[in-house]
Amino acid sequence: MYAFSNAVNSMHSEDIKLLMKQSSGKSMISFAGGMPNNDLFPVVEIDEIYNALPNDLKKLCFQYGPTSGFPPLVKSLEKILLKKGLPVDKNKILITTGSLQAISIITQEFVNQGDIILTENPSFVGALSVFETYQAEIHGIPIDKDGIDIDALKQKIASLDKKPKLLYVTPNYHNPAGIIYSPKRKIELLEVLSGTGIILIEDDAYSDLYFKEEEKYLTKSMKCCNDFDVEIIYTGSFSKILGPGFRLGYMLASPEIFEKAETIKQALDACTSNFMQILANEFINKNKLQPYLEFLRKEYAERKDLLQKSLEKYMPKEVTWNEPKGGFYIWLKLPNHIKSTDIFKESVKNGVVFVTGRTFDPVSKKDDRLRLSFANVPLEDMDKGVKILAEVMKEVFENRSKLKL
């Protein structure tokens, strides 16, 4: 029941309705869940940490903490971010109740009703829903395998009557597109933004989940090497490296942005749970994080390999995709004139769920893609699920061809 509620969290509302109708009583193979696998959580490690907490620290778990975050966790994060090359000396960390809260705070800080926010198209649906809730005007910019389309971005900025307040991007193992920005594209992006006054939100929930050590360098944040005149707010999350149930995220921003963000955070939930912050901090300080990340990278790489192989085995040749270098997702491209919603309707009937492309379009329109998550589907279902999906696709493609004749 809860797994189901979770799985549908990031789905398009129309798709959920259809799923509800079709799935009653049926067991589904779901490629929809954009969350970590329940069986991979560090339950044993957290057990150990919890039961080893000194009594005073355990009591503190139950208490209010400072709005900006539990100070020892802030210190631990500073060390981690410093290792990643982030400029923690000139910036401040605000601990947030999940990184979505960071996005919400930034939006409240900078965006009034009707203001323009630029996003990638496709974009993380959670962020889109924040921007919509605050009634921003969202403009999506296409992406390719190396990142945001620079020409399209330039044209968009030039075409607008007023300056966009924010550009929101997820350069590492993009959700849903699975891509990672090339180093060149990052520089080009900063060049375009330089001097425009458009604030860049660099949302980095997945960078620790690279598959190959030798490709880790690709995850380097733009905020690390910002020689341009661009204000960058970097956001991060514990959701993919500890568990979304902790609701722990953070933002790294200039002291001026931090200060106002802290006031907004105070008015949102006073402070983030000390309980969750203390467990997370001990997880880092007892040297559990790095071994756990190594385990996760291996696990998710294996899952990606499995999905990749099944796709190669079954997918009709008209369907294409980029093999991801990290993260949770493979983003299938359908042939022209085929909508992922059409595939979805049939695939649900046959017991397979995924997230349709239009879900990630700011205007719910562009629908030539579909997102498969390999993070959360049971291993034994993966091959079978892809086979069913491929058969559904072939049928839909054939019917479409017949209609054309």
Place this chain on the structure above:
Amino acid sequence: MYAFSNAVNSMHSEDIKLLMKQSSGKSMISFAGGMPNNDLFPVVEIDEIYNALPNDLKKLCFQYGPTSGFPPLVKSLEKILLKKGLPVDKNKILITTGSLQAISIITQEFVNQGDIILTENPSFVGALSVFETYQAEIHGIPIDKDGIDIDALKQKIASLDKKPKLLYVTPNYHNPAGIIYSPKRKIELLEVLSGTGIILIEDDAYSDLYFKEEEKYLTKSMKCCNDFDVEIIYTGSFSKILGPGFRLGYMLASPEIFEKAETIKQALDACTSNFMQILANEFINKNKLQPYLEFLRKEYAERKDLLQKSLEKYMPKEVTWNEPKGGFYIWLKLPNHIKSTDIFKESVKNGVVFVTGRTFDPVSKKDDRLRLSFANVPLEDMDKGVKILAEVMKEVFENRSKLKL
């Protein structure tokens, strides 16, 4: 260090500056902390619950949950609220990340910049800070020992050019005033609001902390017996009955209000921590809550008695107060022309901290009172602290008299 950061959370910014200056290196007796005592948290019970969690449930702790709340906790809360007479059948529960988030959500749902919100004066400083952050125009209505001043409320509503959107009240063991609304005053309040379209927020963080069983009936919510044409949103919290570190609260509202609130909640932090919700739900279902509340009532009643006795023993006769029937606070009234800020300046020098009256005034002005919390001051310091405070007061009063001569 953290205790200090916590204690100052609800203090006036000017008072914090002074405290920082005066307190360096000195040990302080603090009546300022409006949070539960660290030594009273149900650490042993939560240990037991955590270690008895079935493995599947423990895994679920780490996962996302539905935005509206972990369904079994919603069910448990429904039962609790039903027992309190609340109309759970016609309303819906939204679990929030602390009850402050509920207030934040309601404000976002109903209030635009410049809209009017009515509050009690004094009022809970956390709520005032939310209303300020969303740039509402806040009008404070005086209260007396039985609740909000009905005539003042009527006059205020009549005097305003536009209809206030909300009236925010904390009828049970008011923070800071320590009072509880009389049943008569509750009815009068509903009569005044009936048909005006002003939404009533009934914030009820303290009702479980009554000192005498025979006075429990006084805590009955207005939402229980709302025969009037008033929309009431009821908010509650686990902060005072489990621990603020859980960041768990909730709102009970009509399905229409709930629906929009859920969308806003989705954009604030996606969902409240499953980890915290699951522990809280087990705490209720393993029958730990009621015994723990009985323990807390006894503990806080004893602390109140101690503070009451010390006040009777030392306070100059010009200082008056109402003995509270529950909650955390005693609200001292100073003689005319004496400001609590003047007392604060001297008392900090002498090692005693409290929260000044103006902190709770929407316009930071009215300053003839001061708040003493008996919840969190070490028992052995209480008498000594009151003695010092009383001496400081006498000196300030005398100096003031001399100036007058």
